[in-house]
Amino acid sequence: MTWLNETIKAQRAVLAARLEAPMAVLAELCARSWRDRDRLDEVLRAALADMPVCRLLYAIDTNGRQVSSNVGRDAIDRGKYGQNLSRRPYLSNAIPYKGFLLSDVYLNTPPDRRSCVTAVQAVANGPSMLGFVAADFYLRDLPQLERRATSGQSAWRQIKGDPAIRANLFQQQRAKSAMDERLDDVIAIMDELICDRGVFHGKLHFSSSRATLWLTDDPFRYRVHVLDEIIDPSICLAYPSRPYAEQTVVSPPRVRPVLERFKLLRNADENIYLRSGSLNVINGMVGLTFSCDGSHYMPVEEFLAKDDSFWFGSLSR
Numbered sequence: 001m002t003w004l005n006e007t008i009k010a011q012r013a014v015l016a017a018r019l020e021a022p023m024a025v026l027a028e029l030c031a032r033s034w035r036d037r038d039r040l041d042e043v044l045r046a047a048l049a050d051m052p053v054c055r056l057l058y059a060i061d062t063n064g065r066q067v068s069s070n071v072g073r074d075a076i077d078r079g080k081y082g083q084n085l086s087r088r089p090y091l092s093n094a095i096p097y098k099g100f101l102l103s104d105v106y107l108n109t110p111p112d113r114r115s116c117v118t119a120v121q122a123v124a125n126g127p128s129m130l131g132f133v134a135a136d137f138y139l140r141d142l143p144q145l146e147r148r149a150t151s152g153q154s155a156w157r158q159i160k161g162d163p164a165i166r167a168n169l170f171q172q173q174r175a176k177s178a179m180d181e182r183l184d185d186v187i188a189i190m191d192e193l194i195c196d197r198g199v200f201h202g203k204l205h206f207s208s209s210r211a212t213l214w215l216t217d218d219p220f221r222y223r224v225h226v227l228d229e230i231i232d233p234s235i236c237l238a239y240p241s242r243p244y245a246e247q248t249v250v251s252p253p254r255v256r257p258v259l260e261r262f263k264l265l266r267n268a269d270e271n272i273y274l275r276s277g278s279l280n281v282i283n284g285m286v287g288l289t290f291s292c293d294g295s296h297y298m299p300v301e302e303f304l305a306k307d308d309s310f311w312f313g314s315l316s317r
Contacts, residue, residue, distance in 0.1 A: 012102060015102060015117070015137075015142065016100070016102045016119075019051075019100075019102065019119045019135070020100045022047070022050050022051060023100055023119050023121035023133065023135065024100065024121060026043070026044075026047045026057075026121065026133055027121045027122065027123045027124075027133050029043045029047070030043055030044070030059055030123050030130075030133050031123050031124065031125050031130060034059070034067070034123065034125070034130050034131070037067070037068065037069075037081065040059055040067070040068045041068055041069045041071055041076055041078075044057040044058065044059070044068060044069075044071040044133075045057075045071050045076065048071070048072075048073055051135060053137060053141040053142060054073075054135050054136070054137055055072065055073075055116075055136045055137060055138055055141065056070055056071065056072050056135070056136040057071045057072075057133065057134070057135050057136075058070050058071060058080070058133075058134055059123070059131060059132070059133050059134070060085055060091070060131050060132045060133075060134060061130070061131040062129055062130070062131050062132075063086065064084055064085050064086025064087075064088075064091055065082060065083070065084060065085070065086075066080055066081055066082060066083045066084075066085055067081070067131060068081065069081055088118075089103060089104065089106040089118075090103035090104075090106075090118040090120050090134070091120075091132075098122055099121070099122060100119070100120070100121050100122075101119070101120045101121075102117060102118075102119055102120075103117050103118040103119075103120065104117075105117055105139065106118075108136070108138075114138050114139075114140070115138065115139040115140070116136055116137065116138055116139070117136075117137050117139065118134050118135065118136050118137070119134070119135045119137070120132050120133075120134050121133050121134075175207075177206055177207055177208070177209050178209040178227050179204070179205075179206050179209035179210075179227050180206065180266065180267075182227065182231045183206075183263050183266070184263075185231045186204065186211070186227075186230055186231060187256070187259040187260060187262075187263065189230060189231065189232075189233060189235065189236070190202055190204065190211065190230070190259055191255050191256045191259060192236055193213065193235070193236065193239060194255050194279070194281060195244060195252040195255055196236075196241055196242070196244075197236055197239035197240070197241060197242060198215050198216045198217055198239060198240070198242030198245075199213045199214065199215055199216075199239065200214060200215070200216045200219070200245055200248065200280065200281050200282045201213070201214035201278065201279070201280040201281075201282070202214075202278065202279055203276060203277070203278035203279075203287070204259075204262060204276060204277050204278070205275070205276045206262075206266050206274060206275060206276060206277075207275050207276070209226065209227040210224060210225060210226050210227065210230070211224070211225045211230045212224050212225075213225065215239070216242065216245050217242065245281070245282065247282055248281040248282055248284075249281070249282070249283065249284035249300075250279070250281040250284050250300050254300055254301075254304070255279065255281065257304055258279050258286060258300060258303065258304065259279070261303065261304065262274060262277040262288075264308075265277070265288070265290075265311060268308060268311075271291065272290060272291055272292060272311075273290065273291050274288060274289070274290055274291075275289045275290060275291055276288070276289045277289075279300070284299050284300050284301075285297055285298065285299060285300070286298055286299070286300055286303040
């Protein structure tokens, strides 16, 4: 299981734990008023006080027909009574005929099209199944979902690109770019910018002869430099000296070998060659895009351990 799946699973568990008990209580109250539409609406309206971030509460019978109004914090929409909800994601995929279900995240209906989850609780009267009570939540309203992941991607991933580009791969050859002519200078300056000037993420676009930089001092904005700028040592004056960030996982002596390996992958083959390469010393990942439009993401140590046969064998003719 990837860190992304693990994080999503943990977040869903936190949310489900907070909703399961109040939804069970609400189902019991709804069961007593199931045949009285006005009373059912009142039960749902009162329940919103215990669910401060809930967007909408409503009740559905076993056939997917809505048997209450749409009860929101600001208004009760009686026009929704009787609508068919059987094709909603939380009913069409899995139905909790007993107990509680938290739906997968989905985009709600237009015009909002916002990321939503729906908590669905079975409503029963003794052995008789009456239907379900549903509570809609926008992800943006759920502060418990803002807990940051404690780990990031740390395994090699290969992502295929445009099949049209791959199909014509051997009908094209690498055209030497202006950056290719000055690559040693680019590498030397990028090494200083990363190790001594506060750049934590740098990307070299070899074919278009430009570089994109992200700074620890200002991580929300990136800087783009054309070749004339990135080969001029004076660029270092534009980026004040900064100590190497404590949270980095790539040591300074490993930066230059990564950049040198970019050069090797750029020049090793006339058909299969590196179009862009990036290094992030905070998360320790290298990103690569090749002429076939395939992309790779892998930890620095794994990247440096791969020999030429790995790259050009996996992308062979």
